[in-house]
């Protein structure tokens with residue numbers, strides 16, 4: 483096989499590879515609660531997955547672990563081959579920014595900065611030169627070309643969400659994590675938010691993991707995983 487030929491699918495490096503992941507939390511009343519115990523989860527490059535499961539089941543915790551915002555008790559989480567938990571804090575921040583985009587439930591935009599600056603920060607954290615034309619193109623793609631200079635407080639909730647999506651895509655991540663991105667918008671906006679995320683990930687070959695409770699969202703995904711089925715910790719609840 484010549485070096486220019488693509489690797490067969492089976493030999494491709496997964497975008498996400500989770501092995502024997504365990505996460506517990508200290509309970510306020512004492513003792514520990516095992517929230518996650520996942521033997522195996524793999525997402526391939528460009529693959530799109532919807533993650534469903536009961537409230538309090540550990541979906542957001544799983545996204546935080548994948549993004550290296552929380553550390554596992556044991557097991558490994560590799561994103562594009564790198565185990566973030568094994569890096570220094572600085573290395574982890576840099577690596578996260580270069581490989582992962584995160585659309586938080588609460589958006590987490592920086593209030594003192596404009597929409598454009600928030601998107602540009604998504605690039606700066608990614609250790610890339612700030613590419614203002616791309617930032618403007620992303621804002622235009624999310625329908626906010628005319629709101630580039632507005633701060634989050636001057637934008638509607640749905641508009642803030644679209645800035646958060648543009649920011650998450652700005653650093654050209656390998657994996658986009660989206661935590662219930664349609665939860666705070668009306669049904670018509672939810673449809674366009676979904677089109678935007680699913681379409682952008684497809685266009686840029688970004689793997690996608692989206693947490694959702696909504697049937698109309700899971701219908702858009704070929705792969706739907708229930709945390710309950712992935713997670714030994716929940717199988718006995």
Ligand SMILES: Nc1ncnc2c1ncn2[C@@H]1O[C@H](COP(=O)(O)OP(=O)(O)OP(=O)(O)O)[C@@H](O)[C@H]1O
Nearest residue numbers: 507508509517535536537538539540541542543544
């Ligand atoms: N810092 C913490 N300390 C103790 N327990 C925690 C902590 N963070 C989360 N938990 C517990 O872990 C469990 C999973 O929480 P998580 O937010 O991941 O659930 P979820 O599936 O995202 O829920 P929802 O669908 O309601 O958003 C919950 O029972 C919660 O009480």
